[in-house]
Amino acid sequence: MKEDREGLYYVREAPLPETPAPGERPAPWERTQVIGTPLARVDAYERVSGSAVYPSDVVLSNMLYGAILRCPHPNAKVLKVDTTEAEKYPGVRAVIGPSTPGANPPWLYSQWLPPKEIWSKLFDPNCRFEGDTVAAVAAETPYQAWDAVQAIKVQYDVLPFVVDENKALEAGVPSVYKEGNRVQILTYDRGDIEKGFAGADVILEETYRTACEIHTPMELHGCVADWQGDHLTLWESTQGVFAVQKEVAAVLQMPLSKVRVVGHYMGGGFGSKLKAGKYTVIAALLAKMTAQPVKLVLTREETYLAVGNRPPSNMRIKAGVKKDGTLTAFEFACTGTGGAYPAGGTALVDWQIRDLYTCPNVHTEATDVYTHAGPARPFRAPGHPQGSWALEQMMDALAEAIDMDPVELRLKNIPTFSQARDGNPVYSSTGLKECLQEGAKAFGWKEAREKSSRNRHKGHLRRGVGMAAASWFIGGGMPPATVIVKLYSDGSVNLNMGASDIGTGTKTVMAMVIAEELGIKTDVIQIENADTGTTQYTNPSGGSKTVPTESPTVRAAVVDIKQQLLNMAAQDLHTDPSHLTFQDGKVISKDNPSTGIKITDISGLKKRSVLVGMASRGPNPEDRAIVPFAAQFCEIEVNTRTGEVEILRFLGAHDSGRVMNRLTYDSQVFGGITMGIGFAMTEARILDAKQTGKMVNKSWHDYKLPTAMDVPADMISLPMEIPDDVANTTGAKGLGEPVTIPTAAALANAVYHATGVRVTETPMTPITLCRLFPAGSKEE
Amino acid sequence: MKKEHEKRCPNCQGGLTRRGFLTTMGVGAVAMALPQHARAEPSEKGQVLEARQLTKIPLRINGRLHRLLVEPRWSLLHVLRECLGLTGTKVGCERGECGACTVLINDVPRYSCMILAVEAEEVEITTLEGLMTGEELGPVQKAFVEDDAFQCGYCTPGQIMAVEGLLRHNPNPSLEEIRQGMSGNLCRCGAYVHIFKAAKRAATLKGA
Numbered sequence: 001m002k003e004d005r006e007g008l009y010y011v012r013e014a015p016l017p018e019t020p021a022p023g024e025r026p027a028p029w030e031r032t033q034v035i036g037t038p039l040a041r042v043d044a045y046e047r048v049s050g051s052a053v054y055p056s057d058v059v060l061s062n063m064l065y066g067a068i069l070r071c072p073h074p075n076a077k078v079l080k081v082d083t084t085e086a087e088k089y090p091g092v093r094a095v096i097g098p099s100t101p102g103a104n105p106p107w108l109y110s111q112w113l114p115p116k117e118i119w120s121k122l123f124d125p126n127c128r129f130e131g132d133t134v135a136a137v138a139a140e141t142p143y144q145a146w147d148a149v150q151a152i153k154v155q156y157d158v159l160p161f162v163v164d165e166n167k168a169l170e171a172g173v174p175s176v177y178k179e180g181n182r183v184q185i186l187t188y189d190r191g192d193i194e195k196g197f198a199g200a201d202v203i204l205e206e207t208y209r210t211a212c213e214i215h216t217p218m219e220l221h222g223c224v225a226d227w228q229g230d231h232l233t234l235w236e237s238t239q240g241v242f243a244v245q246k247e248v249a250a251v252l253q254m255p256l257s258k259v260r261v262v263g264h265y266m267g268g269g270f271g272s273k274l275k276a277g278k279y280t281v282i283a284a285l286l287a288k289m290t291a292q293p294v295k296l297v298l299t300r301e302e303t304y305l306a307v308g309n310r311p312p313s314n315m316r317i318k319a320g321v322k323k324d325g326t327l328t329a330f331e332f333a334c335t336g337t338g339g340a341y342p343a344g345g346t347a348l349v350d351w352q353i354r355d356l357y358t359c360p361n362v363h364t365e366a367t368d369v370y371t372h373a374g375p376a377r378p379f380r381a382p383g384h385p386q387g388s389w390a391l392e393q394m395m396d397a398l399a400e401a402i403d404m405d406p407v408e409l410r411l412k413n414i415p416t417f418s419q420a421r422d423g424n425p426v427y428s429s430t431g432l433k434e435c436l437q438e439g440a441k442a443f444g445w446k447e448a449r450e451k452s453s454r455n456r457h458k459g460h461l462r463r464g465v466g467m468a469a470a471s472w473f474i475g476g477g478m479p480p481a482t483v484i485v486k487l488y489s490d491g492s493v494n495l496n497m498g499a500s501d502i503g504t505g506t507k508t509v510m511a512m513v514i515a516e517e518l519g520i521k522t523d524v525i526q527i528e529n530a531d532t533g534t535t536q537y538t539n540p541s542g543g544s545k546t547v548p549t550e551s552p553t554v555r556a557a558v559v560d561i562k563q564q565l566l567n568m569a570a571q572d573l574h575t576d577p578s579h580l581t582f583q584d585g586k587v588i589s590k591d592n593p594s595t596g597i598k599i600t601d602i603s604g605l606k607k608r609s610v611l612v613g614m615a616s617r618g619p620n621p622e623d624r625a626i627v628p629f630a631a632q633f634c635e636i637e638v639n640t641r642t643g644e645v646e647i648l649r650f651l652g653a654h655d656s657g658r659v660m661n662r663l664t665y666d667s668q669v670f671g672g673i674t675m676g677i678g679f680a681m682t683e684a685r686i687l688d689a690k691q692t693g694k695m696v697n698k699s700w701h702d703y704k705l706p707t708a709m710d711v712p713a714d715m716i717s718l719p720m721e722i723p724d725d726v727a728n729t730t731g732a733k734g735l736g737e738p739v740t741i742p743t744a745a746a747l748a749n750a751v752y753h754a755t756g757v758r759v760t761e762t763p764m765t766p767i768t769l770c771r772l773f774p775a776g777s778k779e780e
Numbered sequence: 781m782k783k784e785h786e787k788r789c790p791n792c793q794g795g796l797t798r799r800g801f802l803t804t805m806g807v808g809a810v811a812m813a814l815p816q817h818a819r820a821e822p823s824e825k826g827q828v829l830e831a832r833q834l835t836k837i838p839l840r841i842n843g844r845l846h847r848l849l850v851e852p853r854w855s856l857l858h859v860l861r862e863c864l865g866l867t868g869t870k871v872g873c874e875r876g877e878c879g880a881c882t883v884l885i886n887d888v889p890r891y892s893c894m895i896l897a898v899e900a901e902e903v904e905i906t907t908l909e910g911l912m913t914g915e916e917l918g919p920v921q922k923a924f925v926e927d928d929a930f931q932c933g934y935c936t937p938g939q940i941m942a943v944e945g946l947l948r949h950n951p952n953p954s955l956e957e958i959r960q961g962m963s964g965n966l967c968r969c970g971a972y973v974h975i976f977k978a979a980k981r982a983a984t985l986k987g988a
Contacts, residue, residue: 044925047933049917050868050908054934057867090832142862143831143853218872218880218934218968267870267934268968300873503932503969663928667974671931674970700877700966708962708972713955715973 016519016582019562026559028725034515034522035730038663041508042522043501046265054265055235056297058224064093066286066296067145068279069135069152070306071127074372074693075161075174078125081135082153089151091144093290096282097135097152098123103285105251107278109341109375114184116342118177122251122278127156128176128340129374130694131305133278138286138294161372161693165337165345166314168369176340176370183342183368188354190419196329196361200320202401208317208390209761210744211684213310214303214703215379219267221307222297225283232284233260233533236276239269239502240540245532247276252284260533263500270675271378272308274540304698308377309685311336311345313386317353321398325412329361332390337369338376345369345376348383348473352391352741354420356471357413362420372693378542380672381472381737385679385744389762392468392745396752405449406749407440410469410631418625428476428624428726429733431655435631435720436469439653442718443467443633452635452753460640463648464754468742469631475656475734476626476727477549481617482536485514485557487565489609491585491600492524498538499550500530504736505664506546510554512661513730517558519585544628544734547660549617552728556615564611568604572597626727629655630738632673636750640773643766645751647677649714650743657724657733669717669739676743678706684763829898837901841866842910850897857881857892860907868908868937872966879965882938882945883907889945889964908937911944919985920944920978929978931969939965943979952983 014033020026029035046052071078083095096103098121107124110117120126123133135152139145160174167173168181175181197203223236232254238244241261249259266273283296298307314335320328332353338345346366354362399409414433417426440446445465452463486494493514501507507529511522528535539545566577569587573580573595581590588596605611620626633651638644652669659665682704686697697703723731748759757772829835829852839846839859850859857874860866860883872880874893881892884906911918917925920943930936939962946953946961953961958979967975 038928040925040928044928045917047930047936048921048924048940049912049915050866050937052933053867054870056871057861059862059865141851141854142858143851216968218870218878218932218966220871266932268932270968297871300875300877503930505931664931667928667931667969667971670973671970674972675968699875700873701875705966705968706970706972707966708959708975711970711972713959713973713976 017517018581019559019566021578022563026555026729028723028729028731029516032516034512036659036662039508039512039522039661040663041505042511042525042527043507052265054219054267055224055237055263056219056222058235058295060224060226060293063224063293063295064138064140064286064290065142065145066136066138066283066294067142067149068133068282068302069149069154070131070302071134071156072130073127073156073158074130074163075159076127076156077159078127078134078154079157080155083135085153086137086148086151089139089144089148091140092137092148093140093292094138094286095135095148095152096285096289098125105281107251109343111338111342111344111347113344113347114186116183118341120341122281129372131302131374133282136282136286138290163371163373163687163693164689165312165335165369165371168337168371176372181370183338183345183370186366188350188362188364191361193329193331193361193363197320199322200328201323202398203318203320204394204397204401205316205318206394206397207760208315208393210313210386210389211762212312213379213679213683214685215270215272215308216303216700216705217268217270217272220297220300221273221277221279221303222295223280223283224293224295225287226293227287227291231258231260233262234280234284235262236280237266237273238263239266239273239500239542241500241530241532242498242537243274243540244276244280248280248284251281260531263530266500266502269502270380271382271542274378274542277307300700301698304695304703305374308379309374310379311338311376313346313349315349315386315390317390317394319394319398321402323402325402325404325409327357327359327413330359332364335367335369337371337373339373340370341375343376344378344382346383349387351383351420351473352387352470355418356391356469357410358415358419359413373687380675381741384470384472384737384741385676388468388470388741388745389748392742393748393758396466396749397758406467407436407445411436418627421625423623425623425625428621428626429657429722429724430627430629431720431722432469432471432629434722435629435653435655438720439631439633439651439718442653442716443651445633448635462638462640462754463635464638464750464752465633465635466746466748466750466753467631467633468745468749470629470738470741472544472628472734472738472741475544475548475628475738476620477545477547477734479617479619481538481549481553483550483553483557483615484536485554485561485613487561487605487611487613489600489605491520493518493520495525495527495554496535497529497550497554498535499546500541502541504541504546504668505661506541506550508664509547509660510550513551513554514558517555517562519582544737547732548626548728548734551660551730551732553615553617555729557613560615561611561613564613565599565602565605568602569597572603621726624726626724626733628657628733628735628738630742632742632746634746634750636747636754638751638754638769640755643769643773645681645764645769647712647747649712651716651718652739653718653720654735654738655720655722656735656738657722657727658731659719659721660730660732665719665735666717668735670715672736672739673715673743674706674711676740677711677747680744680747680762680764681710682706682763682765835898837898839897839900839905840903841905842907848897852896852898854897855893856895856897856900859897860892866907866909870934870937872935878935879942880935880938882941882965884941884945887945887948889942908940911940920947920982923978923982923985927974927978927981929974930971935965935967939967939975943982946979947983947986951987953979
């Protein structure tokens with residue numbers, strides 16, 4: 001038995017990573033034994049057995065179900081809400097609306113780039129988008145709740161609307177606010193573009209557009225709200241429990257300590273679940289009124305209307321290049337809309353143009369307008385895939401114009417510092433060159449390109465290859481984050497951290513950090529996370545920030561434990577802690593390895609039963625930009641008769657610093673490419689701009705995601721493995737966003753390569769492509 | 781019968797047309813449109829059941845017989861999740877688009893959101909929980925773990941049931957057959973490539 005326990009807890013004979021003296025930064029891992037391996041997820045069992053309880057799975061005794069009545073018009077004023085009929089329906093326990101006392105608190109919409117706020121109300125009589133909240137019901141079953149929602153009678157003053165962002169600033173169009181439809185126009189300048197264009201051998205100009213994309217995570221937005229007296233507990237499907245806590249506490253004017261938000265598991269968010277929803281507060285209010293728990297999970301249709309989107313982008317790009325491939329100038333303009341409230345309608349769309357390639361002269365202009373449509377929310381790499389769609393197709397066109405390979409043109413213009421940031425900080429690490437070179441090599445870029453070029457524009461089945469590169473705005477994580485690691489007397493460990501694991505493998509990666517440092521197996525590590533009541537503060541999981549934020553913090557907390565153990569062992573061994581080191585489940589003397597004590601025999605540990613290690617995330621290095629880089633390559637076959645595109649293979653070459661877990665790393669790469677395929681090929685919010693202003697495809701039937709039939713089985717993930725030891729002590733940079741940025745542009749470049757047709761608008765559906773292909777191309 | 785129904789149904793009293801009622805209630809209203817399927821005790825064949833009249837039905841789920849009181853309009857999905865707490869069946873759209881609620885009906889993958897509980901009383905229902913032996917994972921579940929065939933894990937139960945259903949009819953599917961077999965299950969995290977691998981591995985594990 002004893003033997004078994006030892007086998008369970010201490011797994012290897014190699015020395016553990018050196019423990020730094022208190023206050024010193026741990027040295028970068030030289031050789032890792034757990035980190036980087038393809039370890040199955042620590043919570044895989046829960047996720048495949050159905051025992052993981054997602055917020056929408058929560059069933060409490062005496063629980064009611066909520067449903068929301070939403071405005072069916074893009075612009076309307078609510079004149080009267082009559083709930084008398086609905087209140088009499090069987091099973092109905094509460095109906096709330098704009099005139100229910102205490103049930104219509106102020107509601108804040110805001111954006112951060114640049115900061116802007118508009119105060120609305122939970123049930124605002126001015127409904128500025130289809131799907132805004134009008135009233136809500138709690139009943140014994142969801143069926144009864146929806147019956148009652150149908151029975152609420154609302155008088156609307158239906159008003160004229162504008163949902164086309166390109167028309168929003170025209171004279172005479174309906175205004176979302178009396179001040180007009182302009183949110184802001186932002187400009188950016190460096191160098192002198194006139195001079196830049198004067199020095200160019202080739203100048204190209206083109207207009208691009210990307211359609212509005214909807215997140216549609218598999219788990220619907222929603223929560224379960226339960227009061228115990230004046231304490232509120234919320235099980236919320238969220239990327240950030242602390243963000244939800246803060247918002248709900250503010251809206252309900254409660255102390256933070258009385259709002260507990262739990263989100264152990266969540267079924268995808270992609271940016272749309274970074275904050276509380278109106279539904280969260282509505283559930284809390286219904287639960288308060290009925291003195292019963294309330295589950296409020298949106299319908300799929302509601303998630304298309306009211307919980308965010310990636311804004312549409314209308315872009316014009318002009319670029320100058322010398323014959324040798326030197327970029328001389330970029331001029332870029334973009335119009336977008338975050339919908340009816342300030343929501344970053346053009347945020348970061350120009351970032352790739354400003355920062356990805358060396359270019360001394362850049363001018364960008366971004367016009368964000370209000371429209372009568374659902375507010376945007378951050379969507380996986382906000383702004384980036386849109387800007388990439390324009391920039392990376394332009395790079396492809398420039399390369400052709402100067403008769404240079406597209407990979408070569410990019411290699412010619414690799415920056416070593418961030419040109420768009422104040423002070424031009426140097427990159428903590430950059431693998432853009434490696435991504436391009438290694439990616440092209442592994443893909444067989446030259447050969448594949450030559451092969452399909454030979455048969456180019458022949459027959460109706462045409463092969464082509466395309467590629468695109470990318471960087472992501474923030475990839476280094478940041479404070480604040482605190483974690484606690486507890487070492488039990490038998491050597492097993494509990495990790496306590498606030499971060500949500502949104503499916504990216506956060507818990508698994510953190511367990512691996514502990515395993516690496518302590519030499520224990522990951523399956524004796526228990527993890528509590530994403531609970532404002534019991535775990536430590538951190539920012540929401542999003543923006544590719546989680547691993548670079550949490551993993552150095554977890555490492556520091558384990559180092560804290562190790563330092564304590566060394567001190568205690570030093571007492572037992574009557575020596576100085578600096579003479580001691582860890583090996584094989586023991587603390588041994590560096591000078592005399594035969595002298596030592598088993599960790600579990602250290603008297604201080606035995607006496608205390610639990611050692612607590614704690615750490616908070618330190619600042620990032622000053623004067624450094626921490627940025628992940630990527631290059632993706634694909635091969636496709638286009639049917640010029642039907643407009644169908646078959647994606648044959650994809651390769652993602654990524655520099656996200658150290659690979660923490662090869663299995664979840666690859667899952668991220670494939671997932672990002674798959675989402676990019678949807679963005680490129682099928683996804684588009686379609687608004688009936690002329691007649692009703694309503695969204696016409698608010699279902700997965702009509703708004704098509706990539707299915708198993710639409711992605712190539714031949715996908716390769718090629719990590720560059722350049723640990724970024726400047727960035728943080730685990731060397732990891734973010735991965736979740738860069739994996740989806742260049743995908744769509746790579747596909748468009750492949751379509752161009754195959755057909756000679758430059759597709760400037762997403763999505764590249766068969767119908768769009770058929771219209772673009774010249775008649776002759778279908779007959780050959 | 782129709783008159784009696786309209787007298788007691790608040791929706792009809794409210795002046796909604798039958799068409800409107802069907803649209804708003806979606807799948808729930810099909811009970812009335814397809815009375816021949818509503819064969820619950822004590823009603824007889826052909827009797828129209830009212831939407832809210834609780835009806836006693838037996839459901840055979842994972843080999844066990846459950847006797848339940850359900851409204852005829854309740855979907856099998858609703859009964860599995862909210863009444864029985866079988867959270868291995870997920871809800872994604874409630875309109876037959878995503879496959880998160882996939883269960884096996886007589887060994888065939890079906891969307892449980894598109895089946896009324898009262899329609900399911902004479903069939904063998906298998907949910908994710910039914911693939912396990914006690915606490916031990918079944919071969920398809922094991923393969924999903926090994927190949928990391930998921931990210932957020934929310935569509936995963938449905939994906940696993942689809943693979944299970946595929947393999948029960950085709951123990952050694954080709955890649956193309958796997959893609960076809962999985963095409964009714966959406967995964968927004970985009971785990972398809974790993975799902976293909978897991979399906980292959982599961983075929984091997986099951987054969988072993």
